[in-house]
Amino acid sequence: MEKKRRGTMSNVAIVGGSGFIGDALTKKLMLESKYKITILDIKPPKLNVEYLNTDITDIDQLKKNLKNMDIVINLAAIVGVDYCHNNPEIVESINFNSVKKIIEACKVNNIQKFIFSSSSEVYGDLVQQPLDEDCEKKPLSVYAHSKLKAEEYIKNYNADMDFIILRFFNAYGENQRNDFVVNNFIDKALENKPIEIHGDGEQIRCFTYISDIVEGIFKAINCQNQREVDFNIGNNTPISIKELANYIIKITGSKSNIQYVNYGENNVRKEDIKLRIPNINKAKDILNFKPSVSWQEGVKKIVEYKRHVLSFEPPKK
Numbered sequence: 001m002e003k004k005r006r007g008t009m010s011n012v013a014i015v016g017g018s019g020f021i022g023d024a025l026t027k028k029l030m031l032e033s034k035y036k037i038t039i040l041d042i043k044p045p046k047l048n049v050e051y052l053n054t055d056i057t058d059i060d061q062l063k064k065n066l067k068n069m070d071i072v073i074n075l076a077a078i079v080g081v082d083y084c085h086n087n088p089e090i091v092e093s094i095n096f097n098s099v100k101k102i103i104e105a106c107k108v109n110n111i112q113k114f115i116f117s118s119s120s121e122v123y124g125d126l127v128q129q130p131l132d133e134d135c136e137k138k139p140l141s142v143y144a145h146s147k148l149k150a151e152e153y154i155k156n157y158n159a160d161m162d163f164i165i166l167r168f169f170n171a172y173g174e175n176q177r178n179d180f181v182v183n184n185f186i187d188k189a190l191e192n193k194p195i196e197i198h199g200d201g202e203q204i205r206c207f208t209y210i211s212d213i214v215e216g217i218f219k220a221i222n223c224q225n226q227r228e229v230d231f232n233i234g235n236n237t238p239i240s241i242k243e244l245a246n247y248i249i250k251i252t253g254s255k256s257n258i259q260y261v262n263y264g265e266n267n268v269r270k271e272d273i274k275l276r277i278p279n280i281n282k283a284k285d286i287l288n289f290k291p292s293v294s295w296q297e298g299v300k301k302i303v304e305y306k307r308h309v310l311s312f313e314p315p316k317k
Contacts, residue, residue: 229286
């Protein structure tokens with residue numbers, strides 16, 4: 001396959017680009033003159049870029065819409081703990097079967113590079129910490145199983161194409177859905193409502209601010225001659241869920257209290273992972289990736305955004 005000459009513009013397709021990460025990535029790439037961006041999604045993007053309405057379960061649409069692309073970034077996925085648990089067939093269709101179709105369309109169109117967004121959840125609840133890319137994978141949830149299956153398919157696929165797998169660790173930021181933990185806690189705090197924590201709140205996470213997630217993808221786009229390589233993309237500073245809630249209450253001056261909720265006998269959140277800390281040395285060494293926003297800074301950014309941009313006000317009593 002003939003490689004694109006340096007200095008020429010690259011056509012970048014972002015599959016699922018109208019979502020939270022896709023929107024932030026598009027803003028980043030729009031600042032770079034060497035990329036022409038096309039969003040493939042079932043809903044139009046907020047930004048003024050090329051958009052192709054695309055059903056990623058339709059191989060013919062994918063082959064047509066990926067024509068003349070150089071780099072394909074797949075951000076499309078079904079997410080959400082409860083939804084994924086209750087809809088395993090849809091998760092399998094989008095998170096795994098559609099990935100196979102996207103890669104086939106890439107092969108037909110001689111795509112140079114395919115970047116796949118995976119998840120730290122593929123590791124499961126391992127004792128070994130921090131987690132490096134070669135750790136054993138023990139996914140617990142339907143979502144995690146689908147991501148790992150897609151990863152394994154990519155690694156075994158035979159094509160003249162650079163493959164890069166990025167495992168994101170707890171992405172968060174402005175404009176993320178409020179059923180994700182950071183935004184959920186902030187909304188509740190700003191409304192002076194109780195903040196619910198499942199379990200004892202001692203679950204450890206490493207939250208990665210959206211600009212750092214985007215920087216990881218950007219580094220992968222510009223990484224040369226890396227085939228079938230996987231990277232942890234995350235902030236490696238651990239924090240407990242309880243600590244996160246208390247910090248949010250403190251900086252917002254909220255009257256919220258924390259309520260600890262039992263998982264319940266049939267609650268799918270029993271799949272919750274207790275400890276998840278990434279080893280990011282591989283991404284540092286090869287991609288020159290380094291997170292720059294602490295979890296405290298990131299939380300403050302979202303609070304300020306909701307207060308001053310969205311004019312988020314607590315309900316009047």
